[in-house]
Amino acid sequence: MYKKELTAIKKANRLRNREVFSDDLVDFASNDYLGLSENKELLKCAYERVLRYKYHSPKASMLVNGYHQIHKEFELYMSELCGFEESLVVGSGYLANIALIESMVRRDDILLLDSEFHASGVMASKLAKGRTYNFSHNDEKDLENLLKSLKYKRAIICVEGVYSMEGDLVNPKIFEVVDKYDAILIVDEAHSSGSVGENLLGVFDLYDIKPKKNHIKMATLGKAVGSYGAYIQGSHEIIEYLINRAKSVIYSTAPSVFDIALAHEGYKYIQENRESFLQKKDEIFTLVEKKFGFIQKSLILKLEYGDNQKVIDLKELALREGFLIGAIRPPTVKSAIVRIILRLSCEREDFEKLFSIF
Numbered sequence: 001m002y003k004k005e006l007t008a009i010k011k012a013n014r015l016r017n018r019e020v021f022s023d024d025l026v027d028f029a030s031n032d033y034l035g036l037s038e039n040k041e042l043l044k045c046a047y048e049r050v051l052r053y054k055y056h057s058p059k060a061s062m063l064v065n066g067y068h069q070i071h072k073e074f075e076l077y078m079s080e081l082c083g084f085e086e087s088l089v090v091g092s093g094y095l096a097n098i099a100l101i102e103s104m105v106r107r108d109d110i111l112l113l114d115s116e117f118h119a120s121g122v123m124a125s126k127l128a129k130g131r132t133y134n135f136s137h138n139d140e141k142d143l144e145n146l147l148k149s150l151k152y153k154r155a156i157i158c159v160e161g162v163y164s165m166e167g168d169l170v171n172p173k174i175f176e177v178v179d180k181y182d183a184i185l186i187v188d189e190a191h192s193s194g195s196v197g198e199n200l201l202g203v204f205d206l207y208d209i210k211p212k213k214n215h216i217k218m219a220t221l222g223k224a225v226g227s228y229g230a231y232i233q234g235s236h237e238i239i240e241y242l243i244n245r246a247k248s249v250i251y252s253t254a255p256s257v258f259d260i261a262l263a264h265e266g267y268k269y270i271q272e273n274r275e276s277f278l279q280k281k282d283e284i285f286t287l288v289e290k291k292f293g294f295i296q297k298s299l300i301l302k303l304e305y306g307d308n309q310k311v312i313d314l315k316e317l318a319l320r321e322g323f324l325i326g327a328i329r330p331p332t333v334k335s336a337i338v339r340i341i342l343r344l345s346c347e348r349e350d351f352e353k354l355f356s357i358f
């Protein structure tokens with residue numbers, strides 16, 4: 001039925017496949033930045049907490065009776081921790097971006113997406129009622145030009161805290177432009193929550209920006225926190241609006257109760273062990289600087305080669321040495337890169353051995 005399409009994908013050398021990798025490989029490829037997905041203590045704590053309740057599954061949408069005490073306690077904890085008025089759990093980051101963009105960008109509004117924004121935002125923009133524009137990656141001047149020249153009721157701007165492929169941080173000047181034009185800013189912290197900032201809470205923490213009414217944060221739980229799901233943070237008005245208008249919140253079963261309990265344990269653990277994570281991060285960033293000569297800002301290390309075959313060869317060489325890394329090629333990125341996740345749970349010797357390949 002889809003033979004023709006598959007043949008075209010194969011011909012373009014873009015056929016993807018899934019693989020179960022051996023647990024013996026040292027993982028420098030996943031988004032488990034802090035190694036929490038191996039932490040069985042957190043798993044046990046979450047399990048025991050869920051056991052105390054009559055219901056361990058959400059059973060329905062949050063707008064029916066799927067909202068669980070475990071969801072509520074996690075939201076309250078995260079609001080307090082990050083300084084937002086309210087939080088809202090969502091099934092996944094993909095669903096969260098769809099929820100935000102589809103419901104918030106109304107007719108006469110404009111959506112301004114950073115050109116490197118995640119695929120979920122691009123997909124959501126097709127469902128939005130307003131007009132969509134891209135601004136050059138991290139370019140606050142290009143953003144300002146658009147805000148100056150276009151006519152609109154509301155402007156909704158989407159950026160990532162740490163960009164998922166390149167590993168660069170959002171330009172802090174974008175926050176200033178947002179305020180100057182009274183726009184709404186959505187910060188996707190999928191790769192920054194749990195990995196940057198003095199409290200490892202993401203870019204608001206890193207840049208010491210106190211959340212305002214026009215700030216919205218989205219963070220995922222399947223990366224640094226070692227669970228699955230996502231949450232959105234914002235003002236009371238924004239969260240109330242989403243609960244009433246966001247279709248992927250209203251017409252979807254509430255997030256997994258166990259996964260939210262696990263994420264809650266994960267965030268508590270990160271706060272309790274903040275110092276040791278920051279220390280290990282410094283140590284690894286120093287290694288990167290010595291080896292590659294640049295200053296690393298996030299836990300995503302990008303090595304640009306621009307040659308598809310070269311990055312595949314390097315990935316295979318690393319595999320033979322027992323290391324799992326990413327070889328990312330167009331169209332996911334503009335030019336081929338090796339992507340190494342500096343997982344803080346990996347041993348220093350493994351970092352050294354891996355770096356010696358390059």
Ligand SMILES: Cc1ncc(COP(=O)(O)O)c(C=O)c1O
Nearest residue numbers: 092093094118164188190220222
């Ligand atoms: C920047 C970014 N936003 C959103 C998502 C989607 O999150 P989730 O995996 O929870 O659906 C991802 C990737 O997974 C991502 O990298």
